[in-house]
Amino acid sequence: MDPASPSPPPEPPSEVARAVALEPADPLSVLNQAFRDAYAARRDAVLSRMGPVIAQIDDVLILRKGGQRFEAPARTRRYHAYKVVTHVPLALYVLLAQQPEALDEDTRVRLRTLRGLITASRDGFEARGLPAEALGRQHRVLDASLALVDDVLRAGRVAREDLATFIHAQVPDLLKNAEDAARDQIETMHASVEAWKRQMTPDERGQLRAVVAASHMSRPGNVATQYFTLTLGEHWEGRFHEESQHPGKRVLSSEATFDEAAAFSLLATHVLDARTSSGIFGEETRMARDLLADAAERILAEMFKKAPEPEPS
Template identity: 85%
Template sequence: MALEATDSLSVLNQAFRDAYAARREAVLSRMGPVIAQIDDLLILRKGGQRFEAPSRTRRYHVYKAVTHVPLALHVLLAPLKDVLDDDTRIRLTTLRRLITEVRDSFAARGLPAEPLERQHRVLDASQALVDAVLAANRVAQEDLSAFVHAQVPDLLKNAEDAARDQIETMHAAVEAWKQRMTSDEREQLRAVVAASHMSRPGNVATQYFAITLGESWEGRFHEEDPHPGKRVLSSEATFDEAAAFSLLATHVLDARTSTGIFGEETRMARDLLADAAERILAEKFQKTPEPAP
Protein backbone atom coordinates (compact mmCIF):
# COMPACT_ATOMS: atom_id res chain seq x y z
CA MET A 1 0.00 0.00 0.00
CA ALA A 2 1.40 3.39 -1.02
CA LEU A 3 2.21 6.07 1.50
CA GLU A 4 -0.32 8.84 1.89
CA ALA A 5 0.59 12.07 0.10
CA THR A 6 0.67 13.87 3.45
CA ASP A 7 3.09 11.40 5.02
CA SER A 8 6.40 13.09 5.79
CA LEU A 9 8.23 10.32 3.89
CA SER A 10 6.12 11.06 0.80
CA VAL A 11 6.96 14.73 1.11
CA LEU A 12 10.66 13.90 1.45
CA ASN A 13 10.52 11.59 -1.57
CA GLN A 14 8.80 14.28 -3.63
CA ALA A 15 11.59 16.67 -2.71
CA PHE A 16 14.04 14.16 -4.18
CA ARG A 17 11.96 13.88 -7.37
CA ASP A 18 11.81 17.65 -7.72
CA ALA A 19 15.56 17.99 -7.23
CA TYR A 20 16.20 15.21 -9.76
CA ALA A 21 13.91 16.83 -12.35
CA ALA A 22 15.61 20.19 -11.91
CA ARG A 23 19.06 18.65 -12.28
CA ARG A 24 17.93 16.70 -15.37
CA GLU A 25 16.78 19.93 -17.03
CA ALA A 26 20.11 21.53 -16.17
CA VAL A 27 21.97 18.56 -17.72
CA LEU A 28 19.88 18.82 -20.89
CA SER A 29 20.51 22.56 -21.20
CA ARG A 30 24.28 22.05 -21.00
CA MET A 31 24.53 19.04 -23.28
CA GLY A 32 26.08 19.30 -26.71
CA PRO A 33 23.90 18.99 -29.80
CA VAL A 34 21.17 16.34 -29.62
CA ILE A 35 18.93 14.97 -32.35
CA ALA A 36 15.58 13.27 -31.84
CA GLN A 37 13.85 11.20 -34.49
CA ILE A 38 10.12 11.17 -33.85
CA ASP A 39 7.97 9.65 -36.58
CA ASP A 40 8.54 11.73 -39.75
CA LEU A 41 10.53 14.43 -38.00
CA LEU A 42 14.15 15.02 -37.07
CA ILE A 43 14.68 17.65 -34.38
CA LEU A 44 18.08 19.12 -33.57
CA ARG A 45 18.69 21.10 -30.39
CA LYS A 46 21.99 22.95 -30.40
CA GLY A 47 23.13 26.01 -28.50
CA GLY A 48 19.66 26.91 -27.34
CA GLN A 49 18.25 26.70 -30.86
CA ARG A 50 15.85 24.19 -32.39
CA PHE A 51 15.91 22.95 -35.99
CA GLU A 52 13.61 20.57 -37.88
CA ALA A 53 14.06 18.36 -40.92
CA PRO A 54 12.14 15.40 -42.38
CA SER A 55 13.17 11.86 -41.51
CA ARG A 56 10.99 10.28 -44.22
CA THR A 57 9.16 11.29 -47.37
CA ARG A 58 5.66 10.42 -48.58
CA ARG A 59 7.07 7.48 -50.55
CA TYR A 60 8.00 5.77 -47.28
CA HIS A 61 4.35 5.78 -46.29
CA VAL A 62 3.18 4.65 -49.73
CA TYR A 63 5.36 1.54 -49.52
CA LYS A 64 4.37 0.81 -45.93
CA ALA A 65 0.63 1.32 -46.52
CA VAL A 66 0.50 -1.00 -49.54
CA THR A 67 2.52 -3.61 -47.65
CA HIS A 68 -0.12 -3.59 -44.91
CA VAL A 69 -2.92 -4.68 -47.28
CA PRO A 70 -1.89 -8.37 -47.61
CA LEU A 71 -1.06 -8.38 -43.90
CA ALA A 72 -4.55 -7.10 -43.10
CA LEU A 73 -6.12 -9.81 -45.24
CA HIS A 74 -4.09 -12.50 -43.52
CA VAL A 75 -5.04 -11.15 -40.07
CA LEU A 76 -8.72 -11.12 -41.04
CA LEU A 77 -8.92 -14.46 -42.82
CA ALA A 78 -6.35 -16.78 -41.23
CA PRO A 79 -8.48 -17.53 -38.12
CA LEU A 80 -11.58 -18.44 -40.15
CA LYS A 81 -12.53 -22.11 -40.34
CA ASP A 82 -16.01 -21.80 -41.82
CA VAL A 83 -18.21 -19.28 -43.64
CA LEU A 84 -17.59 -15.56 -43.25
CA ASP A 85 -19.18 -13.86 -40.28
CA ASP A 86 -20.96 -10.55 -40.81
CA ASP A 87 -18.16 -8.47 -39.34
CA THR A 88 -15.55 -10.02 -41.65
CA ARG A 89 -17.79 -9.50 -44.72
CA ILE A 90 -18.23 -5.84 -43.83
CA ARG A 91 -14.50 -5.36 -43.33
CA LEU A 92 -13.65 -7.13 -46.60
CA THR A 93 -16.19 -5.06 -48.50
CA THR A 94 -14.71 -1.89 -47.05
CA LEU A 95 -11.19 -3.03 -47.91
CA ARG A 96 -12.22 -3.76 -51.49
CA ARG A 97 -13.63 -0.26 -51.93
CA LEU A 98 -10.52 1.32 -50.40
CA ILE A 99 -8.18 -0.79 -52.55
CA THR A 100 -9.98 0.45 -55.68
CA GLU A 101 -9.75 4.08 -54.54
CA VAL A 102 -6.07 3.76 -53.69
CA ARG A 103 -5.19 2.04 -56.96
CA ASP A 104 -6.78 4.86 -58.93
CA SER A 105 -4.72 7.41 -56.98
CA PHE A 106 -1.28 6.15 -57.95
CA ALA A 107 -1.03 8.07 -61.21
CA ALA A 108 -0.58 11.28 -59.19
CA ARG A 109 1.96 9.91 -56.68
CA GLY A 110 5.00 10.17 -58.93
CA LEU A 111 6.43 6.71 -58.29
CA PRO A 112 9.07 5.36 -60.69
CA ALA A 113 7.87 2.71 -63.14
CA GLU A 114 9.07 -0.40 -61.29
CA PRO A 115 7.75 0.54 -57.81
CA LEU A 116 4.49 1.69 -59.41
CA GLU A 117 4.05 -1.66 -61.14
CA ARG A 118 4.84 -3.42 -57.86
CA GLN A 119 2.13 -1.54 -55.94
CA HIS A 120 -0.39 -2.41 -58.66
CA ARG A 121 0.58 -6.09 -58.46
CA VAL A 122 0.05 -6.22 -54.70
CA LEU A 123 -3.26 -4.35 -54.82
CA ASP A 124 -4.60 -6.32 -57.80
CA ALA A 125 -3.76 -9.65 -56.15
CA SER A 126 -5.35 -8.45 -52.90
CA GLN A 127 -8.51 -7.34 -54.66
CA ALA A 128 -8.74 -10.66 -56.53
CA LEU A 129 -8.52 -12.56 -53.24
CA VAL A 130 -11.20 -10.38 -51.63
CA ASP A 131 -13.52 -10.90 -54.63
CA ALA A 132 -13.06 -14.65 -54.52
CA VAL A 133 -13.64 -14.85 -50.76
CA LEU A 134 -16.75 -12.66 -50.88
CA ALA A 135 -18.18 -14.66 -53.80
CA ALA A 136 -17.63 -17.98 -52.02
CA ASN A 137 -18.55 -16.55 -48.60
CA ARG A 138 -15.61 -18.49 -47.19
CA VAL A 139 -11.85 -18.73 -47.49
CA ALA A 140 -9.86 -21.79 -48.40
CA GLN A 141 -6.81 -21.64 -46.18
CA GLU A 142 -4.61 -23.11 -48.91
CA ASP A 143 -5.64 -20.25 -51.23
CA LEU A 144 -4.90 -17.69 -48.52
CA SER A 145 -1.50 -19.26 -47.88
CA ALA A 146 -0.66 -19.25 -51.60
CA PHE A 147 -1.71 -15.60 -51.87
CA VAL A 148 0.38 -14.48 -48.90
CA HIS A 149 3.51 -16.35 -49.97
CA ALA A 150 3.21 -14.99 -53.51
CA GLN A 151 3.28 -11.43 -52.12
CA VAL A 152 6.42 -11.85 -50.02
CA PRO A 153 8.98 -10.77 -52.67
CA ASP A 154 7.06 -7.56 -53.41
CA LEU A 155 6.47 -6.87 -49.71
CA LEU A 156 10.16 -7.25 -48.92
CA LYS A 157 11.07 -4.98 -51.83
CA ASN A 158 8.63 -2.39 -50.49
CA ALA A 159 10.31 -2.70 -47.09
CA GLU A 160 13.70 -2.15 -48.72
CA ASP A 161 12.50 0.94 -50.57
CA ALA A 162 10.92 2.34 -47.38
CA ALA A 163 14.16 1.79 -45.44
CA ARG A 164 16.20 3.40 -48.23
CA ASP A 165 13.88 6.41 -48.25
CA GLN A 166 14.28 6.92 -44.50
CA ILE A 167 18.04 6.40 -44.44
CA GLU A 168 18.70 8.73 -47.37
CA THR A 169 16.30 11.38 -46.05
CA MET A 170 17.83 11.29 -42.57
CA HIS A 171 21.39 11.24 -43.86
CA ALA A 172 20.86 14.34 -45.99
CA ALA A 173 19.54 16.28 -43.00
CA VAL A 174 22.08 15.02 -40.46
CA GLU A 175 25.05 15.65 -42.75
CA ALA A 176 23.82 19.18 -43.50
CA TRP A 177 23.55 19.85 -39.75
CA LYS A 178 26.96 18.34 -39.03
CA GLN A 179 28.55 20.60 -41.63
CA ARG A 180 27.48 23.58 -39.51
CA MET A 181 28.92 22.12 -36.30
CA THR A 182 32.40 22.47 -34.91
CA SER A 183 34.51 19.35 -34.56
CA ASP A 184 33.85 19.38 -30.80
CA GLU A 185 30.09 19.58 -31.38
CA ARG A 186 30.22 16.65 -33.79
CA GLU A 187 32.10 14.63 -31.17
CA GLN A 188 29.43 15.46 -28.57
CA LEU A 189 26.44 14.82 -30.85
CA ARG A 190 23.89 12.39 -29.38
CA ALA A 191 20.63 10.97 -30.72
CA VAL A 192 17.41 9.61 -29.27
CA VAL A 193 14.99 7.54 -31.36
CA ALA A 194 11.29 7.25 -30.55
CA ALA A 195 10.29 3.65 -31.21
CA SER A 196 7.65 1.18 -30.18
CA HIS A 197 9.05 -1.72 -28.19
CA MET A 198 8.31 -4.35 -30.85
CA SER A 199 10.04 -2.40 -33.61
CA ARG A 200 13.12 -1.35 -31.65
CA PRO A 201 15.43 -4.29 -32.49
CA GLY A 202 16.86 -3.28 -35.86
CA ASN A 203 15.00 0.06 -35.89
CA VAL A 204 16.09 1.98 -39.01
CA ALA A 205 16.91 5.24 -37.23
CA THR A 206 18.73 3.46 -34.38
CA GLN A 207 20.89 1.58 -36.89
CA TYR A 208 21.58 4.76 -38.83
CA PHE A 209 22.61 6.82 -35.81
CA ALA A 210 24.72 3.98 -34.42
CA ILE A 211 26.82 3.80 -37.56
CA THR A 212 27.01 7.53 -38.30
CA LEU A 213 27.87 8.46 -34.69
CA GLY A 214 30.47 5.72 -34.35
CA GLU A 215 28.61 3.51 -31.87
CA SER A 216 28.72 -0.28 -31.92
CA TRP A 217 26.53 -1.18 -34.90
CA GLU A 218 24.64 -4.44 -34.43
CA GLY A 219 22.39 -4.13 -37.47
CA ARG A 220 19.03 -5.87 -37.39
CA PHE A 221 20.14 -8.10 -34.50
CA HIS A 222 20.20 -5.26 -31.97
CA GLU A 223 19.12 -6.54 -28.58
CA GLU A 224 19.51 -5.44 -24.98
CA ASP A 225 23.19 -4.71 -24.43
CA PRO A 226 24.62 -4.98 -20.90
CA HIS A 227 27.08 -2.22 -21.89
CA PRO A 228 25.08 0.06 -24.18
CA GLY A 229 26.61 2.91 -26.12
CA LYS A 230 26.44 6.45 -24.85
CA ARG A 231 25.43 8.40 -27.95
CA VAL A 232 22.30 6.64 -29.26
CA LEU A 233 19.27 5.92 -27.10
CA SER A 234 15.90 4.32 -27.89
CA SER A 235 12.88 6.01 -26.36
CA GLU A 236 10.33 3.21 -26.21
CA ALA A 237 6.70 4.20 -26.76
CA THR A 238 7.57 7.88 -26.20
CA PHE A 239 6.58 9.98 -29.19
CA ASP A 240 6.58 13.32 -27.42
CA GLU A 241 9.49 15.66 -28.14
CA ALA A 242 9.95 16.91 -24.59
CA ALA A 243 9.77 13.37 -23.18
CA ALA A 244 12.29 12.07 -25.71
CA PHE A 245 14.89 14.73 -24.89
CA SER A 246 14.15 14.35 -21.18
CA LEU A 247 14.88 10.63 -21.46
CA LEU A 248 18.24 11.40 -23.05
CA ALA A 249 19.09 13.75 -20.18
CA THR A 250 17.97 11.07 -17.70
CA HIS A 251 20.33 8.60 -19.35
CA VAL A 252 23.26 11.00 -18.96
CA LEU A 253 22.38 12.03 -15.39
CA ASP A 254 21.87 8.43 -14.26
CA ALA A 255 25.24 7.41 -15.70
CA ARG A 256 26.98 10.18 -13.76
CA THR A 257 25.06 9.47 -10.57
CA SER A 258 25.60 5.73 -10.87
CA THR A 259 29.34 6.18 -11.29
CA GLY A 260 29.54 8.53 -8.34
CA ILE A 261 27.54 6.31 -5.98
CA PHE A 262 28.09 2.72 -7.13
CA GLY A 263 31.30 3.03 -9.13
CA GLU A 264 29.48 1.42 -12.07
CA GLU A 265 28.26 3.63 -14.90
CA THR A 266 25.38 1.38 -15.98
CA ARG A 267 24.11 0.38 -12.51
CA MET A 268 21.12 2.73 -12.66
CA ALA A 269 20.29 1.60 -16.19
CA ARG A 270 18.58 -1.37 -14.54
CA ASP A 271 16.11 -1.51 -11.67
CA LEU A 272 17.85 -0.65 -8.41
CA LEU A 273 16.20 -3.76 -6.92
CA ALA A 274 17.29 -6.01 -9.81
CA ASP A 275 20.46 -7.54 -8.34
CA ALA A 276 18.84 -8.24 -4.97
CA ALA A 277 15.79 -9.74 -6.68
CA GLU A 278 18.02 -12.07 -8.68
CA ARG A 279 19.80 -13.30 -5.55
CA ILE A 280 16.54 -13.76 -3.60
CA LEU A 281 14.82 -15.65 -6.43
CA ALA A 282 17.84 -17.88 -7.04
CA GLU A 283 17.87 -18.83 -3.36
CA LYS A 284 14.09 -19.21 -3.04
CA PHE A 285 13.63 -21.38 -6.14
CA GLN A 286 17.10 -22.98 -6.27
CA LYS A 287 17.65 -21.80 -9.83
CA THR A 288 20.24 -19.70 -11.62
CA PRO A 289 19.49 -17.15 -14.35
CA GLU A 290 19.74 -18.43 -17.91
CA PRO A 291 21.05 -15.86 -20.39
CA ALA A 292 19.14 -15.66 -23.67
CA PRO A 293 20.72 -17.81 -26.41
Protein backbone atom coordinates in the same frame (compact mmCIF):
# COMPACT_ATOMS: atom_id res chain seq x y z
CA MET B 1 -10.62 4.41 -31.67
CA ASP B 2 -9.94 7.69 -33.42
CA PRO B 3 -6.34 8.60 -32.52
CA ALA B 4 -7.38 12.25 -32.30
CA SER B 5 -10.05 11.51 -29.69
CA PRO B 6 -9.27 12.47 -26.09
CA SER B 7 -7.95 9.77 -23.80
CA PRO B 8 -10.46 8.42 -21.29
CA PRO B 9 -10.01 9.69 -17.73
CA PRO B 10 -7.78 7.46 -15.60
CA GLU B 11 -9.49 4.83 -13.51
CA PRO B 12 -9.67 5.74 -9.82
CA PRO B 13 -7.26 3.71 -7.67
CA SER B 14 -8.67 0.45 -6.38
CA GLU B 15 -9.22 -0.27 -2.72
CA VAL B 16 -6.06 -2.39 -2.64
CA ALA B 17 -4.03 0.35 -4.33
CA ARG B 18 -5.28 2.94 -1.85
CA ALA B 19 -4.41 0.65 1.06
CA VAL B 20 -0.83 0.18 -0.16
CA ALA B 21 0.07 3.67 -1.37
CA LEU B 22 1.31 6.41 0.93
CA GLU B 23 -1.17 9.19 1.58
CA PRO B 24 -0.26 12.42 -0.27
CA ALA B 25 0.10 14.28 3.04
CA ASP B 26 2.36 11.62 4.56
CA PRO B 27 5.78 13.19 5.29
CA LEU B 28 7.40 10.36 3.31
CA SER B 29 5.29 11.27 0.25
CA VAL B 30 6.33 14.91 0.57
CA LEU B 31 9.98 13.90 1.00
CA ASN B 32 9.82 11.64 -2.06
CA GLN B 33 8.32 14.43 -4.17
CA ALA B 34 11.13 16.73 -3.09
CA PHE B 35 13.62 14.12 -4.36
CA ARG B 36 11.75 13.88 -7.67
CA ASP B 37 11.73 17.66 -8.04
CA ALA B 38 15.45 17.91 -7.32
CA TYR B 39 16.24 15.12 -9.76
CA ALA B 40 14.10 16.72 -12.50
CA ALA B 41 15.81 20.08 -12.00
CA ARG B 42 19.26 18.49 -12.27
CA ARG B 43 18.21 16.47 -15.34
CA ASP B 44 17.00 19.66 -17.05
CA ALA B 45 20.31 21.33 -16.23
CA VAL B 46 22.24 18.39 -17.72
CA LEU B 47 20.18 18.59 -20.91
CA SER B 48 20.72 22.34 -21.22
CA ARG B 49 24.51 21.88 -21.03
CA MET B 50 24.77 18.90 -23.36
CA GLY B 51 26.20 19.27 -26.84
CA PRO B 52 23.92 18.94 -29.88
CA VAL B 53 21.25 16.24 -29.63
CA ILE B 54 18.95 14.85 -32.31
CA ALA B 55 15.65 13.07 -31.72
CA GLN B 56 13.90 11.03 -34.40
CA ILE B 57 10.16 10.98 -33.69
CA ASP B 58 8.08 9.38 -36.45
CA ASP B 59 8.60 11.42 -39.63
CA VAL B 60 10.61 14.24 -38.07
CA LEU B 61 14.19 14.83 -36.92
CA ILE B 62 14.60 17.45 -34.20
CA LEU B 63 17.98 19.03 -33.44
CA ARG B 64 18.65 20.97 -30.26
CA LYS B 65 21.89 22.90 -30.36
CA GLY B 66 23.05 25.98 -28.50
CA GLY B 67 19.60 26.76 -27.15
CA GLN B 68 18.01 26.56 -30.61
CA ARG B 69 15.64 24.00 -32.10
CA PHE B 70 15.60 22.83 -35.72
CA GLU B 71 13.41 20.36 -37.64
CA ALA B 72 14.09 18.30 -40.75
CA PRO B 73 12.37 15.33 -42.41
CA ALA B 74 13.22 11.76 -41.45
CA ARG B 75 11.10 10.27 -44.26
CA THR B 76 9.13 11.29 -47.32
CA ARG B 77 5.58 10.39 -48.31
CA ARG B 78 6.96 7.57 -50.45
CA TYR B 79 7.87 5.76 -47.23
CA HIS B 80 4.21 5.76 -46.21
CA ALA B 81 3.03 4.66 -49.65
CA TYR B 82 5.25 1.59 -49.54
CA LYS B 83 4.31 0.82 -45.94
CA VAL B 84 0.54 1.14 -46.39
CA VAL B 85 0.48 -1.07 -49.49
CA THR B 86 2.53 -3.66 -47.61
CA HIS B 87 -0.09 -3.67 -44.86
CA VAL B 88 -2.95 -4.56 -47.24
CA PRO B 89 -2.17 -8.25 -47.88
CA LEU B 90 -1.00 -8.61 -44.29
CA ALA B 91 -4.35 -7.26 -43.08
CA LEU B 92 -6.25 -9.66 -45.34
CA TYR B 93 -4.21 -12.60 -44.10
CA VAL B 94 -4.76 -11.67 -40.44
CA LEU B 95 -8.48 -11.17 -41.07
CA LEU B 96 -8.98 -14.47 -42.88
CA ALA B 97 -6.39 -16.89 -41.48
CA GLN B 98 -8.39 -17.71 -38.34
CA GLN B 99 -11.78 -17.32 -39.99
CA PRO B 100 -14.03 -20.40 -40.17
CA GLU B 101 -14.46 -21.43 -43.80
CA ALA B 102 -17.95 -19.89 -43.99
CA LEU B 103 -17.67 -16.10 -43.67
CA ASP B 104 -19.43 -14.47 -40.76
CA GLU B 105 -21.19 -11.16 -41.29
CA ASP B 106 -18.58 -9.08 -39.48
CA THR B 107 -15.88 -10.38 -41.82
CA ARG B 108 -18.06 -9.70 -44.86
CA VAL B 109 -18.51 -6.08 -43.76
CA ARG B 110 -14.80 -5.65 -43.16
CA LEU B 111 -13.91 -7.13 -46.55
CA ARG B 112 -16.37 -4.84 -48.35
CA THR B 113 -14.96 -1.84 -46.50
CA LEU B 114 -11.40 -2.84 -47.35
CA ARG B 115 -12.36 -3.35 -50.97
CA GLY B 116 -13.65 0.20 -51.25
CA LEU B 117 -10.57 1.63 -49.55
CA ILE B 118 -8.17 -0.39 -51.71
CA THR B 119 -9.94 0.71 -54.89
CA ALA B 120 -9.89 4.37 -53.88
CA SER B 121 -6.19 4.18 -53.00
CA ARG B 122 -5.19 2.30 -56.15
CA ASP B 123 -6.69 4.90 -58.47
CA GLY B 124 -4.50 7.70 -57.09
CA PHE B 125 -1.09 6.05 -57.23
CA GLU B 126 0.04 7.56 -60.53
CA ALA B 127 0.18 10.99 -58.86
CA ARG B 128 2.50 9.86 -56.02
CA GLY B 129 5.71 10.18 -58.01
CA LEU B 130 6.94 6.62 -57.57
CA PRO B 131 9.44 5.13 -60.02
CA ALA B 132 7.82 3.04 -62.76
CA GLU B 133 8.97 -0.28 -61.31
CA ALA B 134 7.71 0.63 -57.83
CA LEU B 135 4.40 1.90 -59.23
CA GLY B 136 3.84 -1.38 -61.07
CA ARG B 137 4.62 -3.26 -57.84
CA GLN B 138 1.98 -1.33 -55.86
CA HIS B 139 -0.63 -2.02 -58.53
CA ARG B 140 0.34 -5.71 -58.57
CA VAL B 141 -0.10 -6.05 -54.79
CA LEU B 142 -3.37 -4.10 -54.69
CA ASP B 143 -4.82 -5.93 -57.71
CA ALA B 144 -4.00 -9.31 -56.18
CA SER B 145 -5.59 -8.17 -52.91
CA LEU B 146 -8.74 -7.03 -54.69
CA ALA B 147 -8.95 -10.34 -56.56
CA LEU B 148 -8.71 -12.27 -53.28
CA VAL B 149 -11.42 -10.12 -51.65
CA ASP B 150 -13.73 -10.59 -54.63
CA ASP B 151 -13.17 -14.36 -54.73
CA VAL B 152 -13.82 -14.74 -51.02
CA LEU B 153 -16.95 -12.56 -51.06
CA ARG B 154 -18.29 -14.35 -54.13
CA ALA B 155 -17.69 -17.80 -52.66
CA GLY B 156 -18.80 -16.82 -49.16
CA ARG B 157 -15.96 -18.87 -47.74
CA VAL B 158 -12.21 -18.91 -47.22
CA ALA B 159 -10.23 -21.62 -48.97
CA ARG B 160 -7.11 -22.16 -46.87
CA GLU B 161 -4.98 -23.22 -49.83
CA ASP B 162 -6.02 -20.11 -51.81
CA LEU B 163 -5.14 -17.82 -48.89
CA ALA B 164 -1.74 -19.48 -48.51
CA THR B 165 -1.06 -19.21 -52.25
CA PHE B 166 -2.07 -15.54 -52.21
CA ILE B 167 0.13 -14.44 -49.30
CA HIS B 168 3.19 -16.43 -50.39
CA ALA B 169 2.96 -14.90 -53.86
CA GLN B 170 3.05 -11.40 -52.31
CA VAL B 171 6.18 -11.93 -50.21
CA PRO B 172 8.77 -10.83 -52.84
CA ASP B 173 6.87 -7.58 -53.50
CA LEU B 174 6.31 -6.95 -49.79
CA LEU B 175 10.01 -7.37 -49.03
CA LYS B 176 10.91 -5.06 -51.91
CA ASN B 177 8.49 -2.47 -50.53
CA ALA B 178 10.18 -2.83 -47.14
CA GLU B 179 13.56 -2.27 -48.78
CA ASP B 180 12.34 0.84 -50.60
CA ALA B 181 10.78 2.23 -47.40
CA ALA B 182 14.03 1.64 -45.48
CA ARG B 183 16.05 3.28 -48.27
CA ASP B 184 13.73 6.29 -48.27
CA GLN B 185 14.14 6.77 -44.51
CA ILE B 186 17.91 6.22 -44.47
CA GLU B 187 18.61 8.53 -47.41
CA THR B 188 16.24 11.21 -46.09
CA MET B 189 17.74 11.08 -42.60
CA HIS B 190 21.28 11.10 -43.96
CA ALA B 191 20.63 14.21 -46.06
CA SER B 192 19.12 16.01 -43.06
CA VAL B 193 21.80 14.97 -40.56
CA GLU B 194 24.71 15.71 -42.91
CA ALA B 195 23.31 19.19 -43.61
CA TRP B 196 23.20 19.84 -39.86
CA LYS B 197 26.67 18.37 -39.27
CA ARG B 198 28.16 20.67 -41.90
CA GLN B 199 27.04 23.61 -39.76
CA MET B 200 28.67 22.21 -36.59
CA THR B 201 32.20 22.64 -35.33
CA PRO B 202 34.38 19.52 -35.04
CA ASP B 203 33.85 19.65 -31.26
CA GLU B 204 30.06 19.77 -31.67
CA ARG B 205 30.12 16.85 -34.09
CA GLY B 206 32.18 14.90 -31.55
CA GLN B 207 29.55 15.55 -28.85
CA LEU B 208 26.52 14.82 -31.04
CA ARG B 209 24.04 12.35 -29.54
CA ALA B 210 20.77 10.87 -30.80
CA VAL B 211 17.61 9.39 -29.32
CA VAL B 212 15.17 7.33 -31.37
CA ALA B 213 11.48 6.92 -30.52
CA ALA B 214 10.68 3.25 -31.10
CA SER B 215 7.99 0.81 -30.06
CA HIS B 216 9.15 -2.28 -28.18
CA MET B 217 8.38 -4.54 -31.16
CA SER B 218 10.41 -2.45 -33.59
CA ARG B 219 13.52 -1.96 -31.45
CA PRO B 220 15.60 -4.89 -32.76
CA GLY B 221 17.15 -3.62 -35.99
CA ASN B 222 15.33 -0.26 -35.85
CA VAL B 223 16.21 1.70 -39.01
CA ALA B 224 16.98 5.02 -37.33
CA THR B 225 18.96 3.40 -34.51
CA GLN B 226 21.10 1.46 -36.99
CA TYR B 227 21.69 4.64 -39.02
CA PHE B 228 22.67 6.81 -36.04
CA THR B 229 24.89 4.06 -34.64
CA LEU B 230 26.90 4.05 -37.86
CA THR B 231 26.97 7.79 -38.57
CA LEU B 232 28.03 8.58 -34.98
CA GLY B 233 30.73 5.92 -34.99
CA GLU B 234 29.22 3.54 -32.42
CA HIS B 235 29.41 -0.27 -32.44
CA TRP B 236 26.83 -1.42 -34.99
CA GLU B 237 24.90 -4.53 -33.94
CA GLY B 238 22.81 -4.89 -37.10
CA ARG B 239 19.37 -6.10 -38.04
CA PHE B 240 18.67 -8.74 -35.37
CA HIS B 241 19.63 -6.74 -32.31
CA GLU B 242 18.57 -3.91 -30.08
CA GLU B 243 21.57 -1.60 -30.11
CA SER B 244 23.32 -1.52 -26.74
CA GLN B 245 21.97 0.97 -24.17
CA HIS B 246 25.31 1.27 -22.34
CA PRO B 247 25.72 4.73 -20.70
CA GLY B 248 28.68 5.53 -22.93
CA LYS B 249 26.59 5.11 -26.06
CA ARG B 250 25.70 8.19 -28.07
CA VAL B 251 22.50 6.58 -29.45
CA LEU B 252 19.48 5.63 -27.32
CA SER B 253 16.10 4.06 -28.02
CA SER B 254 13.18 5.77 -26.31
CA GLU B 255 10.76 2.88 -26.03
CA ALA B 256 7.08 3.75 -26.62
CA THR B 257 7.86 7.46 -26.16
CA PHE B 258 6.72 9.54 -29.12
CA ASP B 259 6.81 12.87 -27.32
CA GLU B 260 9.68 15.30 -27.97
CA ALA B 261 10.13 16.45 -24.38
CA ALA B 262 10.07 12.89 -23.06
CA ALA B 263 12.60 11.70 -25.66
CA PHE B 264 15.13 14.42 -24.81
CA SER B 265 14.43 13.94 -21.11
CA LEU B 266 15.33 10.26 -21.46
CA LEU B 267 18.67 11.19 -23.02
CA ALA B 268 19.45 13.56 -20.13
CA THR B 269 18.33 10.91 -17.61
CA HIS B 270 20.71 8.43 -19.23
CA VAL B 271 23.67 10.80 -18.87
CA LEU B 272 22.76 11.92 -15.34
CA ASP B 273 22.22 8.36 -14.10
CA ALA B 274 25.59 7.23 -15.49
CA ARG B 275 27.38 10.07 -13.71
CA THR B 276 25.45 9.58 -10.47
CA SER B 277 25.85 5.80 -10.53
CA SER B 278 29.59 6.06 -11.06
CA GLY B 279 29.94 8.54 -8.20
CA ILE B 280 27.84 6.54 -5.73
CA PHE B 281 28.38 2.90 -6.63
CA GLY B 282 31.63 3.06 -8.61
CA GLU B 283 29.77 1.35 -11.48
CA GLU B 284 28.54 3.42 -14.39
CA THR B 285 25.71 1.02 -15.31
CA ARG B 286 24.34 0.37 -11.80
CA MET B 287 21.40 2.76 -12.15
CA ALA B 288 20.67 1.48 -15.64
CA ARG B 289 18.97 -1.48 -13.96
CA ASP B 290 16.40 -1.57 -11.17
CA LEU B 291 18.00 -0.62 -7.87
CA LEU B 292 16.37 -3.76 -6.43
CA ALA B 293 17.63 -6.01 -9.25
CA ASP B 294 20.77 -7.40 -7.60
CA ALA B 295 19.00 -8.17 -4.33
CA ALA B 296 16.06 -9.70 -6.23
CA GLU B 297 18.42 -12.05 -8.08
CA ARG B 298 19.98 -13.26 -4.84
CA ILE B 299 16.60 -13.72 -3.11
CA LEU B 300 15.05 -15.59 -6.05
CA ALA B 301 18.09 -17.84 -6.46
CA GLU B 302 17.79 -18.81 -2.80
CA MET B 303 13.99 -19.17 -2.91
CA PHE B 304 13.88 -21.36 -6.03
CA LYS B 305 17.30 -23.02 -5.66
CA LYS B 306 18.18 -21.96 -9.17
CA ALA B 307 20.94 -19.86 -10.72
CA PRO B 308 20.27 -17.31 -13.48
CA GLU B 309 21.21 -18.41 -17.00
CA PRO B 310 22.13 -15.45 -19.21
CA GLU B 311 21.52 -15.87 -22.94
CA PRO B 312 24.69 -16.93 -24.76
CA SER B 313 26.28 -14.00 -26.60
